[in-house]
Amino acid sequence: MGKLTASIKKEFLLLVSDKVGLLLMYLMPIFLVFVITIVQDSTFKLVNENNIEILVVNKDNGELGDSLISILQKTGSFRITENKNLGKEKIKATLVADNQLLAFEIPRGFTSELKEKARGISRGMLEELGVIDADTASKTERHSSPLNMYYDPILQENFRHSIANSIYSLLGSLENRLMIESLYEEMGYDEVPSNLEHELSSNRIEIKQIAASNSSNETIPNSTQHNVPAWSIFAMFFMVISLGGNIVKERLSGSFVRLQTIPSSFSLVLLSKVFIYLIVALSQLAIIFILGKFLFPLLALPSLSMPSNLLGLLVISILSAFSAISFAMLVGTYSKTVEQASGFGAITIIIFAAIGGIWVPSFVMPAYLQTIGKISPLHWCLEGYYTLFLRDGEWNLLLPSVIFLILFIFACQMLIYLKLKIQNFI
């Protein structure tokens, strides 16, 4: 048996001897990808697919409260439960008791206040245009009672804001309709022409969403396209616990020392580790990608669309795996104990993941954090995959990721070499 083959076999045996660690290395990322994708997908569905349950307490004694409820229902985004007889405290208690997320209270006098406001604005407009005589009453500032929104404190702020904005938008169209009606009324018409009313209610300008990509391939970005590569990268880098610990353990056990008294190159030992863990990392990726492609659709999740640039995918995957391995080896080489390697390695990867855009996209971070995030190798791996999966990237778009990852691997390997040289292992 050749020396390299023997070293590779030894690494393989060490790897498979730790069955729990091995299982974690493969199951943890699969579990993460599934959970995060399902959670994000269900959030998306919650917002867009008629799943938000709202308790509406309509205290209005006019018809506009009912109109607002009717508009809310027509949007198809909300499931409405009505109850007219609840006070503030009761509403809060009902939310807690029924485990509901949101409640709206339409105030008493909502119709009259809204109509008064619309009339005032339309009269003001007609006065400005000189169609009718000035009237001091139309210039009086009117106070409108607020629409109270009660929410479960666990509801995230951005989600709350997006619902409030939807309601603002619906209220806006209701107010516009009232204003037009009021204008027609002021001008002596009985009602708004039906075609105009139809234009107002249905002929809104559409917002067409187009992904910025150089390709004709219209892959629609979805939670799978984001999560599968992101969490696969996270999993690869998390091998720091296994590989980093393996190196420290080997060094502390004296096996490295024994190797110094054997006519064999130490680089051979490192090379065999790289080889085995490269296979682990690439197989992690392959398994997650296959599950994303074939299993996700069976669970009603979006399927993973593979990029057209398969060579690019291979290059980015190998560079990402090498980066993860180099980082793990670096941590293992410099750590004094297994606990130090695991603790430091895990925390560093979590920080790298956070600033690198694995958990939340980089663009939502403050500018300084986006700049700091560029030191994270996970950021460049992710950028590479985003370019491949979402922008159907060409080589020139992949180049920054390729260059950074090569530099990162080189820097790690140099630091490993220096440390091993100082310790007389090389």
Place this chain on the structure above:
Amino acid sequence: MKSVIEINNISKTYKGATEKSLNNISFSIHKGDKIGIFGPNGAGKTTLISIICGIINSSEGEILYHKNGESINLKSMLYSIGYVPQDFSFYEELTPYQNLMYFGSLYAIPKDELQTKIEKLLSVLGLKHVIHKKITKFSGGMKRRVNLAIGIINDPDLLFLDEPTVGVDVQSKNAIIAYLEELNKNGTTIVYTSHHLNEAQEFCNRIALIDQGNLIDCDSLENLLSKNHETSLERLFLKLTGIEYRD
């Protein structure tokens, strides 16, 4: 007598240390020797063995290696050296067979020859019945014997043993010493450190006494005892190194 290793004026000062761990040590190791390096804790025994085996570099001095009457470099000498460190330097997650296959392959021993060797070696050391069992569950004595087996898998001409019998029961100690005697009879030169002075007195034909990094003396046991008018190695040890704690 032909020397296989000549240690010439070796000194070692560790980085950041103010005092030398080894100070101008010189002696020779002869072919067929069973030489014991003794000294109190922290005397520099492990440092000296580590320098001879090339694990660490000396700060001053040189070591000359000889084989078949010719000078060779350390890299060539490594094929003829066996090293049994004080710590268990193997992979406890693996079996004795897997460990020996791995370390044996690094000496480029052909697979068939290696398999035969492993079976024979483990049989002699009383480990044949656990050849395919993970070492994690072994007793201290069994682990010591695995440690020894790995050190001699290449049939070394020169074997370095750093406390090979520490922490083992009498049976394991006897098995190890008996096997070392057999190796020596077959021509293996043995360099040995131990805290068991009685064991060393019976086993070694030459003694190198080190204290605080200095070589106090290096001679045959008989000569050392007669020069110092002592009857046992233990009494000689205390006379030459003192009774104060050293660590």
